[in-house]
Amino acid sequence: MAPLPNYRPKQLSLGPLESEILNIIWKLGCVSVKDVHESILADPDRELAYASVTTVLHRLTKKGWLECHKQGRAFYWRPTVTKQQAQAIEAHEQLHKFLAVGNLEIVAAFADNLDAASVEQLRAIAQKIDAVRQAREKK
Missing domain, CATH: 1.10.10.10 (Winged helix-like DNA-binding domain superfamily/Winged helix DNA-binding domain)
Structure with a gap:
């Protein structure tokens, strides 16, 4: 990652x-x-x-x-940044704005309305995050 x-x-x-x-x-x-x-x-x-x-x-x-x-x-x-870096920065900012809602019910309702492909993509992201964190802890 x-x-x-x-x-x-x-x-x-x-x-x-x-x-x-x-x-x-x-x-x-x-x-x-x-x-x-x-x-x-x-x-x-x-x-x-x-x-x-x-x-x-x-x-x-x-x-x-x-x-x-x-x-x-x-x-x-x-x-000063590549297009890929700019996209990463933008995605990071959007994620923080989304999570800043702070209301778990709203976030859960949003997640509940996702299609199966999006839910699978979220699972894959969570697995990648876990793998990166585990690799970092081993260092």
Whole structure:
């Protein structure tokens, strides 16, 4: 089981354009504003100002999703976490929100309404957790 990354962005919530641009960066790697702008404009039905891309890149940097460095006269951005790490962080946050309900009756009622495949998946997760904890105790 892969652990959660040590680093977490300062702010997890993202708007639709921020998410779109972050997905482009995960696909391309280290990018300039021009790279992102051209990727978005590859869709002939899309319009987006170059300055808007720059604004979103700066916003993602402030939120902790990107790092920025200057090379020559150009600025380049790269993600601080991988897409898989971001998904793990998001799943962890959602699980904590769900468990924070604190009312066992609500959680039990939710679990009671799951289909058989979901219940089996929960059992598999519980077994994996037990195996990881046992392996950790043996160390």
